[in-house]
Amino acid sequence: MSTYNLGKMQKKLKKYMDDGRYEHTLGVMYTAAALAMCYGEDIERAQVAGLLHDCAKCIPNEKKLKLCKQHGIPVSEIEKSSPYLLHASLGAYIAREKYDISDPEILSAIACHTTGKPDMTLLERIIFISDYIEPMRSKASNLPKIRRLAFEDLDLAVYMTLRDTLAYLETEKTALDHQTTVAYEYYRTLIEEREA
16 A cells, blocks of 8 residues: 555656756656665655655755755755755755655655765665666766666665765865765775675
8 A cells, every 4th residue: 555645746846846857856766666676675665765855956055045044954064155965954854844754764865865874774775876876867987887786785886876976076176065974984894894
């Protein structure tokens, strides 16, 4: 028995997104469903988290800051200077308030899908990876390898994604959320200990 009305959610979400972002969102939803099948996660929860992961992405940056202030969502110094980073935590709030999502793990998967975090749950890892490898993505280095690994060794895929994301942010001199570094260190240690 289905708990969520995905069709209704999709219709509502489409109104708040440009076409490219909506296509990406569907790609993440389908990729998350495939990974859920592969690893035994609840498929519907993965679809909902994938569908809503970017629900705050198309909100203008100034409005993101204003909404966070209004609703008591903490904003770090780095997020103040780079408000586009807020779409994950704000997205979790919007998923709860506007789409009636009460499942804490779905909300958490939305909240950490850009930075990752140490010791992510299966659903959190699935959404984190799906956002990176969905079919519309083409620019990331090692993408074919990570796409394959995602279905063979999820933790290794998470580690490689974090590693490549940090390398990219470094070369682009783009704002780096501390959470990404912490997540990277956790998964690097995990992989090193596993291979020792």
